[in-house]
Amino acid sequence: MHKAEHLKEVFAECGISAALEVVGERWSFLILRGAFNGLHHFEEYQSTLGIARNILSNRLARLVEHEILSREPDPSDRRRVAYRLTDKGRELLPVLIALRQWGERWVSGMPSNPVLVDRLTRRPVAKIAVRTEDGRSLTLGELAWVDRSELAEG
Amino acid sequence: MHKAEHLKEVFAECGISAALEVVGERWSFLILRGAFNGLHHFEEYQSTLGIARNILSNRLARLVEHEILSREPDPSDRRRVAYRLTDKGRELLPVLIALRQWGERWVSGMPSNPVLVDRLTRRPVAKIAVRTEDGRSLTLGELAWVDRSELAEG
DNA sequence: GTAACCAGTTGCATATTGCAACTTAAAGGA
DNA sequence: TCCTTTAAGTTGCAATATGCAACTGGTTAC
Numbered sequence: 001m002h003k004a005e006h007l008k009e010v011f012a013e014c015g016i017s018a019a020l021e022v023v024g025e026r027w028s029f030l031i032l033r034g035a036f037n038g039l040h041h042f043e044e045y046q047s048t049l050g051i052a053r054n055i056l057s058n059r060l061a062r063l064v065e066h067e068i069l070s071r072e073p074d075p076s077d078r079r080r081v082a083y084r085l086t087d088k089g090r091e092l093l094p095v096l097i098a099l100r101q102w103g104e105r106w107v108s109g110m111p112s113n114p115v116l117v118d119r120l121t122r123r124p125v126a127k128i129a130v131r132t133e134d135g136r137s138l139t140l141g142e143l144a145w146v147d148r149s150e151l152a153e154g
Numbered sequence: 155m156h157k158a159e160h161l162k163e164v165f166a167e168c169g170i171s172a173a174l175e176v177v178g179e180r181w182s183f184l185i186l187r188g189a190f191n192g193l194h195h196f197e198e199y200q201s202t203l204g205i206a207r208n209i210l211s212n213r214l215a216r217l218v219e220h221e222i223l224s225r226e227p228d229p230s231d232r233r234r235v236a237y238r239l240t241d242k243g244r245e246l247l248p249v250l251i252a253l254r255q256w257g258e259r260w261v262s263g264m265p266s267n268p269v270l271v272d273r274l275t276r277r278p279v280a281k282i283a284v285r286t287e288d289g290r291s292l293t294l295g296e297l298a299w300v301d302r303s304e305l306a307e308g
Numbered sequence: 309g310t311a312a313c314c315a316g317t318t319g320c321a322t323a324t325t326g327c328a329a330c331t332t333a334a335a336g337g338a
Numbered sequence: 339t340c341c342t343t344t345a346a347g348t349t350g351c352a353a354t355a356t357g358c359a360a361c362t363g364g365t366t367a368c
Contacts, residue, residue, distance in 0.1 A: 014266045016187050016250060019257030026178065026325075033170050037299065042346050052326045057347055079334045079345045088260045090294050094282045095256060096170060098249040103173030106242045112168045114299040118286050122300065126287045128248045131280045132272050135289035138279065140244050145191065145268040146276065180356075196315050206357045211316055233314045233365045 022066045023092065027051050027059050029099070032085075032092055035069065040082045068092070098128040176220045177246065181205055181213050183253070186239075186246055189223065194236045222246070252282040 023029065027049070034045055046056055060083060063069040068089035074080040097116060104111050116125050129137040177183065181203070188199055200210055214237060217223040222243035228234040251270065258265050270279050283291040 013262065013264075014187065015254035015257030015259075015262055016183060016266075017257070018261035019253045020183060022257075022261055024180065024183070029170060029174060029178070033168065043344085046346095053347070054327090054349085055325060058325095077335070077345085081346065091256055091260065093294060094284055095249060095252040097284055098252050098282065099173045100169035102246055102249060103169030103171070103176075105169075106245065107172035107176055108167065108169055110167075111302065112170075113302045115302055115305055116284070117298055117300050117305070118292060119296050119298040121286070122298075122305070123287060124305070125292065125297070126285045126289070128252065128282060128284065130248055130251055130270070130282065131289075132275070133277060133280045135280070135285075138272060140247060142273050143279070144271055144273040144276075146271050148265065148267045148269055151269055151271070151276070151278070197313085200315095207316070208318085208358090209356060212356095231314090231366075235315065 019095075022068070023063075025059065025062070027055060028063065029096065031056070031059055031063065032068070032089065033096055035083065035085050035089065036093060036096060040084060041080060042083075063089070094128060097125070101127055173249075177217075177222070179213065179216070181209060182217065183250065185210070185213055185217065186222070186243065187250060189237065189239050189243065190247060190250065194238060195234060196237075217243070248282060251279070255281055 023032070030049055030051075031045060034048060039045055039048065042056065042060070045051065045060070046053055049056070051059075060069065060071070064071045064083070066088075067086050069083045070086055072082050072084070074082055100112060117123060118125065130143065131137050177186070184203055184205075185199060188202060193199055193202065196210065196214070199205065199214070200207055203210070205213075214223065214225070218225045218237070220242075221240050223237045224240055226236050226238070228236055254266060271277055272279065284297065285291050
């Protein structure tokens with residue numbers, strides 16, 4: 001099997017493809033950013049993001065369907081619906097923070113507001129990086145792709 | 155200023171919006187994944203990803219325009235063009251790996267192949283996480299958003 | 309010199325997104 | 339009670355974006 005065919009199979013079963021099928025549409029990341037910033041209601045998302053109502057409706061439904069957000073009607077005001085991050089949704093935080101840090105560094109050129117800090121020390125979080133298990137940050141040159149079969153060898 | 159208006163301003167200048175304007179279109183992340191996996195040529199991307207040729211052409215041009223990929227004609231075969239990651243592009247690796255790990259854990263449910271390892275130890279990289287400067291991993295409950303102005307206080 | 313190859317482009321079909329107006333159900337107030 | 343406002347959508351239609359197949363223009367290989 002030559003390179004192209006091999007990679008085609010590799011790519012089809014890759015976690016990135018899988019993730020993108022769920023959160024890869026336009027607005028999905030921005031809705032999640034809103035969720036991490038404390039938004040819960042349709043009208044809040046609509047007015048802060050400026051997204052079209054039908055698209056917002058569609059995206060929220062999709063995120064709920066994939067259990068990234070939960071959807072619960074407010075019992076004290078039955079008009080309102082609260083969308084909340086599930087554990088699955090909360091685990092997207094590293095993706096969002098990594099994306100944000102990259103955007104700050106390479107696109108907007110300045111730090112965003114508000115800043116994410118350690119609640120206790122009030123110090124900003126570190127730059128997201130690829131690391132060894134013992135926490136050492138690795139550059140591309142220190143990394144390699146190996147087949148899973150070659151991994152079990154040791 | 156009430157919450158919605160405030161967040162609208164916050165969001166407009168956020169690194170996530172900035173990043174998404176550059177790499178937020180469909181296929182962009184998958185093209186970058188290909189780049190990190192050693193693809194360099196138009197036909198390689200086209201055949202491995204199965205993307206439409208006009209869209210691929212458009213995306214590559216856009217990534218080059220934003221200096222995420224460089225575009226250099228091969229001097230030894232003037233038909234061929236090589237696309238390569240720039241430093242700016244290489245720094246998207248944490249985003250891609252975080253997305254991949256999330257997709258493996260929560261969507262596809264299994265580890266992808268190949269595995270990214272420390273070149274020297276051959277051990278897989280750690281899970282991407284939000285951490286303190288000294289490397290301790292932080293959960294959402296241990297984090298807080300604070301205004302930049304409140305940060306300079308100490 | 310001719311066939312095949314690479315990196316696109318073009319025209320047209322389909323799908324996604326955006327916009328404005330409308331709907332439904334539920335508060336809130338006089 | 340009736341009237342107004344609010345929240346969370348839905349609908350119809352216009353504008354974009356994406357996908358597909360065929361074609362081009364400049365190499366390169368035979």
